[in-house]
Amino acid sequence: MRRQNLALVMTTVAAHGPLSRAAIAGRTGLTRAAVSSLVEELNTAGLLTELGSLPSGRAGRPGRALALSERGPAGLGLEVGVGHLGACVVDLRGEVRGWLRVAADNRNRPADEVLAELATVSRRAVTEAEGTGLRPVAAVLAVPGLVGEAPGTVATAPNLGWRDVAASGLCAQGLPLEVENEANLGALAELWHGxxxxxxxxxxxxxxxxxxxxxxxxxxxxxxxxxxxxxxxxxxxxxxxxxxxxxxxxxxxxxxxxxxxxxxxxxxxxxxxxxxxxxxxxxxxxxxxxxxxxxxxxxxxxxxxxxxxxxxxxxxxxxxxxxxxxxxxxxxxxxxxxxxxxxxxxxxxxxLGRRGPLLGAGMAAIRRIIEDPAELTVSRSRR
Amino acid sequence: MRRQNLALVMTTVAAHGPLSRAAIAGRTGLTRAAVSSLVEELNTAGLLTELGSLPSGRAGRPGRALALSERGPAGLGLEVGVGHLGACVVDLRGEVRGWLRVAADNRNRPADEVLAELATVSRRAVTEAEGTGLRPVAAVLAVPGLVGEAPGTVATAPNLGWRDVAASGLCAQGLPLEVENEANLGALAELWHGxxxxxxxxxxxxxxxxxxxxxxxxxxxxxxxxxxxxxxxxxxxxxxxxxxxxxxxxxxxxxxxxxxxxxxxxxxxxxxxxxxxxxxxxxxxxxxxxxxxxxxxxxxxxxxxxxxxxxxxxxxxxxxxxxxxxxxxxxxxxxxxxxxxxxxxxxxxxxLGRRGPLLGAGMAAIRRIIEDPAELTVSRSRR
The missing domain is CATH 3.30.420.40 (ATPase, nucleotide binding domain)
Structure with a gap:
């Protein structure tokens, strides 16, 4: 239940923020006390941030506005194309904060070689983003193929010559990685940014x-x-x-x-x-x-x-x-x-043109955080 | 709210009945008292019926089983095909209780003539059903064309030569009539009966x-x-x-x-x-x-x-x-x-074959009653 309520607060701020605690309570139907406790947990995890005061429109102490944080937890988008590799870092507000795309001839090249080079590209993008106070906590990889049933795997990508490839070793230990078809991510980028x-x-x-x-x-x-x-x-x-x-x-x-x-x-x-x-x-x-x-x-x-x-x-x-x-x-x-x-x-x-799939991958990574922030709060502190 | 709860009880009984009042309360999360009051209203409108006793599985008075009524309110399905006319009466349980399909050459025949003949066919089917204790309270008309924006109208049915035809005069006064595309109704019949x-x-x-x-x-x-x-x-x-x-x-x-x-x-x-x-x-x-x-x-x-x-x-x-x-x-x-x-x-x-669209029309009419029974209870008594 708390997990659902954390998600409810995050998605509400994402859709309508900045919002005061009172406004969040009004929109979600949660009590003020519950909102305060949830917000504190999200603040501690670096997911929300307090802006200046908002006029409350009523007598009394003005509420402080809460917004998605522009520092801390971020999404990592990755892409393997037939002719390129890409990595981007997107902050929780959906802004691109790191972007790297390099040419590479990946057709029929061994998958582990491709993934090793992508890991290098990814580290460069992450290092750049870390310099601005961001820390990727979820990653999504765009591939020109069909996603496998096991998490982090590609079932088949004919133009790459891939079959049953596990991409799970691509990210730093513990960083969850999801694989998604590039056309789907291009469409989602259009939906979210288009x-x-x-x-x-x-x-x-x-x-x-x-x-x-x-x-x-x-x-x-x-x-x-x-x-x-x-x-x-x-x-x-x-x-x-x-x-x-x-x-x-x-x-x-x-x-x-x-x-x-x-x-x-x-x-x-x-x-x-x-x-x-x-x-x-x-x-x-x-x-x-x-x-x-x-x-x-x-x-x-x-x-x-x-x-x-x-x-x-x-x-x-x-x-x-x-x-x-x-x-x-x-x-x-x-x-x-x-x-x-x-x-x-x-x-x-x-x-968005050809930036779509990589942007979509970064955006999908932050959607994942926004729709289940408990991964970064409750469950993490329980480990 | 009461309107929603009436619908909740009806859809629950439709999906899982026969059920005792206690079982309805268990499945819907409503209180026993609320269920009793709602059931009484639905019984009075003839939408639910009490069967014999159900073993309660506990000590105490056994609950009486409630089921959708096989008498009283029913759905009327109607169909205009290029080569035929049809009418059927379906009871709340989804059983066909009257079925009439006659050959007719409707291509490029004046719409009012076609509708007048369909009204005759419909009256015969209704009369037959009335003899078994049924009373149509909602009707759906299947047409080989596109539905109009205004309720009860056909925007265009090329094979009939229809354009902007109002079918609302087709039914007895006060009987709500919905128009739907025959292919959609055929698919719904397959979903519900297939x-x-x-x-x-x-x-x-x-x-x-x-x-x-x-x-x-x-x-x-x-x-x-x-x-x-x-x-x-x-x-x-x-x-x-x-x-x-x-x-x-x-x-x-x-x-x-x-x-x-x-x-x-x-x-x-x-x-x-x-x-x-x-x-x-x-x-x-x-x-x-x-x-x-x-x-x-x-x-x-x-x-x-x-x-x-x-x-x-x-x-x-x-x-x-x-x-x-x-x-x-x-x-x-x-x-x-x-x-x-x-x-x-x-x-x-x-x-189901070619019976699909007409059967789907009758089923759609009863789905309409089941999903908004208040039309026949509260709102009717308020008139």
């Missing part, structure tokens, strides 16, 4: 196509956690064979690899940037490839829209940088094929 | 293709209530023009009309039965049409499965009668295209 809609399909591209559904402000995971595989929606039933074994999947028309191939460009960390600059220069091959990809995305998304009826479609990840050329085809197909009228403003480009 | 899964895509066929998503035991309506339009998922982007204006929608390959055309059969109320008997006789044209439809359904459903990851796909409505011939192609495509392994038992045929 355009304001809470019912959307988020489409991004890494090697394949990553997509995630957010419904009523929550990730829609499906009955067994496999929802969101837009890249393997059939676009042409008899089309080219896909890596998944089926024919004509969307990925074969609008996946990064397919688009680069059609544009005559080699893959690589900065391939999307090169593609964008070619398109900007008016290169016909590049423009045709992007036109075709936009149409393919729009067609598959129209089917998805007819099936799940979201408020919006958000183009994120590296694809956000290609919005100028992808959007016209996407919009045309959505307009022609969505049963419900599809207003232009319901197709958005994410402002 | 195969036991609570996360599934329900695919049926009337003229077009009706589909509905049930997620965690609830209808998934989408951000604006338009979810489930599987029939307008693009199957071949450059395929034949669909009634919706787009090209290559699934409906053009697997909709009833398309299948009948390919099999060389005329449309009509019993067309699906004729198609099934042709297939049973080994008619090549019929078998080829069904094979093609099964493959098209399987391909589009594989995309839907990759996107929303349900536990099962249920083939319902008239298509349930074609399961023998549709299932092999559906299963093949699902196996080849679903990213997650798709076990054969995750593709089911509904036992």
């Amino acid at each position: 355009t304001g809609t809470s019912d959307f399909i988020h489409v991004s591209a890494a090697e394949g196509i990553g997509a995630a559904l957010v419904v009523g402000g929550r990730l829609f995971r499906g009955a067994r956690g496999f929802a969101g595989e837009l890249g393997h929606v059939p676009l042409c039933p008899d089309g080219p064979v896909c890596a998944c074994g089926a024919r004509g999947c969307l990925e074969q028309y609008a996946g990064e690899e397919a688009v680069l191939r059609q544009a005559g460009l080699a893959a690589g960390e900065d391939a999307v940037r090169r593609l964008a600059s070619r398109a900007r220069e008016g290169d016909r091959c590049a423009l045709a490839a992007l036109e075709r990809a936009g149409e393919a995305l729009g067609t598959a998304l129209a089917g998805a829209v007819n099936l799940v009826d979201p408020e919006a479609v958000v183009l994120g990840g590296a694809y956000a940088e290609l919005g100028d050329w992808l959007l016209p085809g996407m919009r045309r197909e959505l307009t022609a094929r969505a049963l419900r009228r599809w207003p232009p403003k319901a197709l958005l480009v994410s402002g | 195969t036991g899964t609570s996360d599934f895509i329900h695919v049926s066929a009337a003229e077009g293709i009706g589909a509905a998503l049930v997620v965690g035991g609830r209808l998934f309506r989408g951000a604006r209530g338009f979810a489930g339009e599987l029939g307008h998922v693009p199957l071949c982007p450059d395929g034949p023009v669909c009634a919706c204006g787009a090209r290559g929608c699934l409906e053009q390959y697997a909709g009833e009309e398309a299948v009948l055309r390919q099999a060389g059969l005329a449309a009509g109320e019993d067309a699906v039965r004729r198609l099934a008997s042709r297939a049973r006789e080994g008619d090549r044209c019929a078998l080829a049409a069904l094979e093609r439809a099964g493959e098209a359904l399987g391909t589009a459903l594989a995309g839907a499965v990759n996107l929303v990851d349900p536990e099962a796909v249920v083939l319902g409505g008239a298509y349930a009668e074609l399961g023998d011939w549709l299932l092999p192609g559906m299963r093949r495509e699902l196996t080849a295209r679903a990213l997650r392994r798709w076990p054969p038992k995750a593709l089911l045929v509904s036992g």
Whole structure:
């Protein structure tokens, strides 16, 4: 019960703070005495901080405002991409306080080597954050693959060549690590830091196509956690064979690899940037490839829209940088094929772009702390 | 508050009854005194009934068991199909106590004429049920179209030629009428009376293709209530023009009309039965049409499965009668295209078949009573 109440106070301050103790009591239905005791525990753990006095609006002693702490406990976001590694530190208020992203060719490289290099990147980001008074207490790792059943494991990440990889050794001893799919984290970053809609399909591209559904402000995971595989929606039933074994999947028309191939460009960390600059220069091959990809995305998304009826479609990840050329085809197909009228403003480009998954990982780590602060208070003191 | 508690007692008895007053108190957390008062009110309204004594398991007076009443308040289900009209009466326990379905050619017939004939059908079903002590107190109408914003209205039903039709005059004065899409009601019937899964895509066929998503035991309506339009998922982007204006929608390959055309059969109320008997006789044209439809359904459903990851796909409505011939192609495509392994038992045929929407309408009407019984007690006595 106390554990739930600690979480209630934290989530209330996170959503509506700064708040006085009286205001917290009013919003939560807890007694003033209970709030005082809970707040003290959260203050001691460094999760809340007292700001100056707030006008109380009544006679008597003004209440002191409580806010999420900008020092102390923080979230650590980590990312393994096919062409890069990343680490970030996010404070409890959701502000990015350390950010490091380095190029690395991780395709078919031994997983332990990749994780060892990520650990180095992570230590640098953490050291930097420690200099500003932060201390990561929970970590989330973004991977381009499916999460394993055991905590801290990756079941499969085809573009990395990973199968049943345990990432649990990645963090300093005792720091809890969660693994999550990068497309899901990109969508959550958009939900928490983005355009304001809470019912959307988020489409991004890494090697394949990553997509995630957010419904009523929550990730829609499906009955067994496999929802969101837009890249393997059939676009042409008899089309080219896909890596998944089926024919004509969307990925074969609008996946990064397919688009680069059609544009005559080699893959690589900065391939999307090169593609964008070619398109900007008016290169016909590049423009045709992007036109075709936009149409393919729009067609598959129209089917998805007819099936799940979201408020919006958000183009994120590296694809956000290609919005100028992808959007016209996407919009045309959505307009022609969505049963419900599809207003232009319901197709958005994410402002987060390829920063999404890593930012989402850092934010997910602090959401974990905010939604169960007892991990850092009661239970810790009991050890 | 009393309104909520009345609903709590009703839903508890509906889910776990028969129950003694003590057992209701135990399950709801209400006091014995409160339960007694609420039960009395529900008994007076004819919503609950006292069965014989239940062994209490303790010393003292045995409790009398309370159950949903099999007499008195009942639900009225109504249906307008393209080729038929239907009415049913369902008692509070969910048992069908009156069932009437008549052939009628409703395509492009004036809506008021259709509704007048449905009113006649409805009166016959109600009269029959009244003879067994039932009295409909809420009605739900199943339509092959989109529900309007105003209660009791249909926004559009293309196959009927309806646009902005008010069905509110259909029922006896004072009987509340709700309109709902037939595919949604078919899926709800499956949820309440069916195969036991609570996360599934329900695919049926009337003229077009009706589909509905049930997620965690609830209808998934989408951000604006338009979810489930599987029939307008693009199957071949450059395929034949669909009634919706787009090209290559699934409906053009697997909709009833398309299948009948390919099999060389005329449309009509019993067309699906004729198609099934042709297939049973080994008619090549019929078998080829069904094979093609099964493959098209399987391909589009594989995309839907990759996107929303349900536990099962249920083939319902008239298509349930074609399961023998549709299932092999559906299963093949699902196996080849679903990213997650798709076990054969995750593709089911509904036992309700074309009875689904009307049964769902009757069940939805009683769910409405069970979830807000105060409509029949407190608020009624206040009038």
